[in-house]
Amino acid sequence: MTLKARIGIVTVSDRASQGIYEDLSGAAIIDTLSSYLTSPWEAVYRLIPDEKDEISETLKTLVDDEKCCMVITTGGTGPAVRDVTPEATEAVCDRLMPGFGELMRMESLKYVPTAILSRQTAGLRGNSLLLNLPGKPKAIRQCLDAVFPAIPYCIDLMDGPYLVCDEKVIRVFRPKDSFPQ
Ligand SMILES: Nc1ncnc2c1ncn2[C@@H]1O[C@H](COP(=O)(O)OP(=O)(O)OP(=O)(O)O)[C@@H](O)[C@H]1O
Numbered sequence: 294m295t296l297k298a299r300i301g302i303v304t305v306s307d308r309a310s311q312g313i314y315e316d317l318s319g320a321a322i323i324d325t326l327s328s329y330l331t332s333p334w335e336a337v338y339r340l341i342p343d344e345k346d347e348i349s350e351t352l353k354t355l356v357d358d359e360k361c362c363m364v365i366t367t368g369g370t371g372p373a374v375r376d377v378t379p380e381a382t383e384a385v386c387d388r389l390m391p392g393f394g395e396l397m398r399m400e401s402l403k404y405v406p407t408a409i410l411s412r413q414t415a416g417l418r419g420n421s422l423l424l425n426l427p428g429k430p431k432a433i434r435q436c437l438d439a440v441f442p443a444i445p446y447c448i449d450l451m452d453g454p455y456l457v458c459d460e461k462v463i464r465v466f467r468p469k470d471s472f473p474q
């Protein structure tokens with residue numbers, strides 16, 4: 294039986310959380326994942342301000358209680374004083390996955406010279422992958438297109454749900470000996 298994957302989506306933005314602007318970046322994550330995934334999944338969405346403890350608590354709840362196999366954040370990765378999403382993420386990770394941030398910054402440089410201003414990172418908490426994306430709506434697809442090919446196999450390795458993607462939209466990579474359970 295295919296398990297329905299639960300994927301956390303956390304928008305970290307003072308202004309979007311106050312209703313000053315609409316959260317287009319959270320919506321862009323949902324749209325992008327909907328275009329990639331053909332296996333069943335559901336979004337568990339949160340919209341919160343740039344407060345370190347609140348971000349960490351939200352990530353913990355989504356992993357430990359809501360049983361999300363992955364949590365994707367957007368916003369709060371830059372150098373502004375209130376940008377603390379990477380620190381809040383690292384605080385709740387057991388292990389870090391630095392390759393994700395490295396690849397996303399490298400790919401983002403093809404679009405904006407300010408790509409290096411994002412301190413976006415990734416890590417593991419229990420059986421879940423936590424991944425930071427920058428706040429700009431356009432950055433969502435640019436970053437996810439770069440790293441998503443490795444994500445289904447990463448989740449397989451943590452005994453998570455088997456994610457199937459539309460090959461015409463995103464080509465994921467699994468070593469040849471990896472089969473669905
Ligand atoms: N979630 C979002 N939805 C729509 N637009 C966004 C979002 N996050 C960022 N932006 C856009 O990107 C611009 C630069 O992002 P910035 O990092 O300053 O946003 P932010 O983190 O939401 O800001 P703040 O938390 O200070 O309100 C914003 O001015 C806004 O136009």
Ligand SMILES: Nc1nc2c(c(=O)[nH]1)N[C@H]1C(S)=C(S)[C@@H](COP(=O)(O)O)O[C@H]1N2
Nearest residue numbers: 368369370371401407408411427428432435
């Ligand atoms: N792909 C991509 N990466 C990007 C950007 C972008 O527009 N596209 N914006 C950059 C800018 S201008 C900043 S300040 C940092 C941090 O953004 P954040 O604080 O909204 O997370 O992300 C960078 N990375």
